[in-house]
Amino acid sequence: xxxxxxxxxxxxxxxxxxxxxxxxxxxxxxxxxxxxxxxxxxxxxxxxxxxxxxxxxxxxxxxxxxxxxxxxxxxxxxxxxxxxxxxxxxxxxxxxxxxxxxxxxxxxxxxxxxxxxxxxxxxxxxxxxxxxxxxxxxxxxxxxxxxx
Amino acid sequence: xxxxxxxxxxxxxxxxxxxxxxxxxxxxxxxxxxxxxxxxxxxxxxxxxxxxxxxxxxxxxxxxxxxxxxxxxxxxxxxxxxxxxxxxxxxxxxxxxxxxxxxxxxxxxxxxxxxxxxxxxxxxxxxxxxxxxxxxxxxxxxxxxxxxxxxxxxxxxxxxxxxxxxxxxxxxxxxxxxxxxxxxxxxxxxxxxxxxxxxxxxxxxxxxxxxxxxxxxxxxxxxxxxxxxxxxxxxxxxxxxxxxxxxxxxxxxxxxxxxxxxxxxxxxxxxxxxxxxxxxxxxxxxxxxxxxxxxxxxxxxxxxxxxxxxxxxxxxxxxxxxxxxxxxxxxxxxxxxxxxxxxxxxxxxxxxxxxxxxxxxxxxxxxxxxxxxxxxxxxxxxxxxxxxxxxxxxxxxxxxxxxxxxxxxxxxxxxxxxxxxxxxxxxxxxxxxxxxxxxxxxxxxxxxxxxxxxxx
Numbered sequence: 086x087x088x089x090x091x092x093x094x095x096x097x098x099x100x101x102x103x104x105x106x107x108x109x110x111x112x113x114x115x116x117x118x119x120x121x122x123x124x125x126x127x128x129x130x131x132x133x134x135x136x137x138x139x140x141x142x143x144x145x146x147x148x149x150x151x152x153x154x155x156x157x158x159x160x161x162x163x164x165x166x167x168x169x170x171x172x173x174x175x176x177x178x179x180x181x182x183x184x185x186x187x188x189x190x191x192x193x194x195x196x197x198x199x200x201x202x203x204x205x206x207x208x209x210x211x212x213x214x215x216x217x218x219x220x221x222x223x224x225x226x227x228x229x230x231x232x233x
Numbered sequence: 234x235x236x237x238x239x240x241x242x243x244x245x246x247x248x249x250x251x252x253x254x255x256x257x258x259x260x261x262x263x264x265x266x267x268x269x270x271x272x273x274x275x276x277x278x279x280x281x282x283x284x285x286x287x288x289x290x291x292x293x294x295x296x297x298x299x300x301x302x303x304x305x306x307x308x309x310x311x312x313x314x315x316x317x318x319x320x321x322x323x324x325x326x327x328x329x330x331x332x333x334x335x336x337x338x339x340x341x342x343x344x345x346x347x348x349x350x351x352x353x354x355x356x357x358x359x360x361x362x363x364x365x366x367x368x369x370x371x372x373x374x375x376x377x378x379x380x381x382x383x384x385x386x387x388x389x390x391x392x393x394x395x396x397x398x399x400x401x402x403x404x405x406x407x408x409x410x411x412x413x414x415x416x417x418x419x420x421x422x423x424x425x426x427x428x429x430x431x432x433x434x435x436x437x438x439x440x441x442x443x444x445x446x447x448x449x450x451x452x453x454x455x456x457x458x459x460x461x462x463x464x465x466x467x468x469x470x471x472x473x474x475x476x477x478x479x480x481x482x483x484x485x486x487x488x489x490x491x492x493x494x495x496x497x498x499x500x501x502x503x504x505x506x507x508x509x510x511x512x513x514x515x516x517x518x519x520x521x522x523x524x525x526x527x528x529x530x531x532x533x534x535x536x537x538x539x540x541x542x543x544x545x546x547x548x549x550x551x552x553x554x555x556x557x558x559x560x561x562x563x564x565x566x567x568x569x570x571x572x573x574x575x576x577x578x579x580x581x582x583x584x585x586x587x588x589x590x591x592x593x594x595x596x597x598x599x600x601x602x603x604x605x606x607x608x609x610x611x612x613x614x615x616x617x618x619x620x621x622x623x624x625x626x627x628x629x630x631x632x633x634x635x636x637x638x639x640x641x642x643x644x645x646x647x648x649x650x651x652x653x654x655x656x657x658x659x660x661x662x663x664x665x666x667x668x669x670x671x672x673x674x675x676x677x678x679x680x681x682x683x684x685x686x687x688x689x
Contacts, residue, residue: 129524130517160596160628184632185689187513189596191623196280196367197520199597200512213689216636220681223640224674227647228667 098226105218110211117141117179124203126168127151129195131188131203138180140208145177156191159205167192185210238420238474240465249462249475252328255312263314265293266376268608273373277610281623283369284608287600289376290366295594297406298586306410310403311460315379316396319387320444330441336388341398341446347493351404352500356542358401359504360535363511363523393444396459408497409583410455411483411576416476417449417458417465424472425450433464433473440466449473454483456494484576484649487657495575496547498582502680503542505585509687513592550575553672557654560668565658573657574673577650581677584642585684588635592688596625632689639688643681647674 120142125132127150138144148157148168156167157176161184166176190201239245248254265288273285280286301309321327323336358365358375365371383395396403419425425433425448433449436442440463443449447457449464465473483489510516511523522530554571557563563570602618604610613619647670654669 128517129520131515132517134515134517158625160625160631163625163628187592187596189625193279193281196278197363197524199281199367199593199600200363200520201517202513203515210689212632212636213685216640216685216689217682219636219640220643220678220685223644224647224678227644228651228670228674 094229098222098229102219102222105215105222117143119143119145120180121145121147123147123149124157125149125151126155126157126190126201129190129197129201131157131201134203135206136203137206138208140180140183142180142207143177144180145175148174148176153194154192155194155201157188157203158191159186159188161186162205165191180205180207183208184212236477238476239415240473240475245475249465252466255462256328258312259314259317262312263317266314266380270373270376270380272608272610273369273371273376276369276608278369279610280367280369281597281600282604282607282610284604284610285369285372285376286367287597287604289372291594291597292601295590295598297402298590299594302406302409302413303583303587304413304415305460306413306415306455307403307406307458307460308413308415310396310406311462313396315376315400316383316387316393318380319384319395320393322384323387324441330436330438336391338391339389341390341394345398347491348398348404348407348497349493350399351401352493352497354399354401355404355504356500356539359507360538361526362508363520364526366512367524392442392446393459397445397457404497405501407456408494408501408579410458411579412481412583413455414478414480416452416455416478416482417460418452418474418476419450420472420474422450424470428470432467432469436463437467437469440464442467453486454489456483456489481580481645481649484579485652485656487573487653490573490576492572495572496543498575498578499547499550500542501582502578502585503538503546505582505589506680506683506687507538507541509585509589509592509684513589514687547571547575550578550673550676553676556672557669558658560671561654561658561662561665563658563665563669570654570658570669573653574650577646577653577673578677580645580649581642581680584638584645585680588638588642588684588688591631591635591638595627595631597623598626599624635688636685639681639684643677646677650674650677 118139120138122133122136122145124146126148146157146166148155148166150168150170150172152170154167154169156165158165161182162178164176164178166174168174184207186205186207188203188205190198194201240249269285269289272283276283276285297309323334325331325334365375382399386395386399431448434442443464444461445457445459452458511519522534525531551567551571554574555567558565558567558570599621600623602621606616606619607613650673651666651670654666658669
């Protein structure tokens with residue numbers, strides 16, 4: 086049983102995988118704009134639930150809890166803020182890490198609390214796009230690795 | 234590839250033959266299970282402060298889907314506490330075999346000897362998942378119902394009918410156990426053929442006949458072997474091996490493929506997709522709808538979920554198979570190809586569940602320490618860990634792990650599809666096989682992209 090991928094094909098695929106996975110991508114510095122979001126937290130949801138900024142932006146999140154105490158913890162940045170009902174709490178930071186980051190409630194707010202989530206997008210989600218490229222290559226490898 | 238026989242190792246063999254190690258783990262698990270039921274029924278209604286929710290749906294689930302199923306297959310089933318009380322009643326013993334047994338010992342109905350009931354039971358749990366996973370009382374009631382159902386079935390039917398045909402968890406463990414690098418098989422089938430008594434099935438003074446109603450010499454895949462080790466104990470010829478093998482070896486056995494299992498692959502893949510959207514997605518309205526059990530919004534959600542998982546997903550896959558047939562100019566029956574090729578979704582399905590689980594397990598794992606110290610959420614501090622605050626673990630690494638697992642699952646599934654295509658549809662023509670697999674790979678690619686979009 087021989088694998089149908091020739092040595093050259095394997096080398097090319099390997100190079101393509103390395104290229105897609107590791108190729109440096111120029112980060113578009115859109116300047117350090119001030120971005121402020123008023124995020125309402127209530128009934129296990131954030132509104133808005135998806136925040137998009139550019140890398141380098143100075144971000145301020147004004148968290149407003151509309152029913153009970155809620156928190157907001159940004160994964161990847163490891164930053165947290167919590168707000169009492171009817172109060173506004175502020176979290177400011179520089180969005181110096183690109184990608185997509187889930188944020189979730191950090192204060193027990195009820196049964197669905199562990200699944201109260203939102204998303205912070207800082208520039209393009211290159212991890213996603215690189216992985217899409219790698220998935221295409223995975224399909225090529227999967228189909229190409231045919232045994233005769 | 235059959236590798237090392239673990240049962241032949243001098244250190245391991247006595248541990249497998251003895252009932253004590255297995256019993257100890259089962260009793261420990263049963264203790265945790267009982268505590269989960271008690272905490273669920275009488276502890277705090279706050280899920281992330283209640284032992285039942287935290288230990289069952291975070292700690293146990295993490296161990297099951299991230300470790301036990303991928304590496305040990307049905308390893309969990311060998312120590313699962315759910316059927317234990319019923320089995321002890323049925324056997325009239327906790328340890329060795331006794332003559333006196335309780336129960337009617339009826340055979341499971343022939344027409345139900347498949348996993349359709351398990352598919353239905355799993356779907357039922359998934360439909361109510363938003364409530365089951367967050368409300369301790371519901372989790373407590375579910376666990377109690379499972380142990381009562383398993384016990385009742387043990388008293389009416391022979392052996393482990395519950396595990397084999399009813400358990401909502403056992404169905405998918407069986408499906409994914411085909412991927413595990415571990416298998417229980419006989420060493421030499423000729424010895425079994427010549428052995429007239431078949432003590433592995435009937436039992437003897439050293440052990441019980443196979444509780445899973447399997448004749449070990451007929452085992453070709455892991456799906457129905459509960460790794461209970463009874464056959465290791467009852468075989469007088471030491472003819473049972475626990476082999477280390479290559480991952481996914483069972484997926485290459487064309488004679489063992491069934492529609493109920495094929496559908497399980499779709500159910501698992503679709504459920505993981507819905508779970509990822511509902512529980513990890515940013516859409517609060519979707520969580521509210523899934524949580525509002527009984528309301529008309531929930532009914533719409535339930536119908537959409539069932540149609541999506543049971544109709545749309547299989548139909549899309551079937552259309553991909555038909556397209557592949559056209560590209561490969563295959564004259565095989567598309568329905569037959571559909572059945573066989575659906576098994577190619579098994580690696581992608583498990584990787585999707587692992588990727589989804591990584592997304593919430595590490596974020597919520599720190600809830601375990603307070604829950605262990607204060608299982609009821611009543612302000613106790615039994616082991617001094619009640620005050621440990623919530624801290625998401627390795628949140629920067631989790632997305633990388635998720636994409637790695639999904640890519641591995643996609644690659645593996647495409648390769649399995651290619652091998653199955655060559656095996657049962659288009660023969661040795663590599664060009665035709667590639668033509669057949671191309672639309673299926675496209676299907677898998679789209680599913681993977683959906684998961685990536687939801688999870689990272």
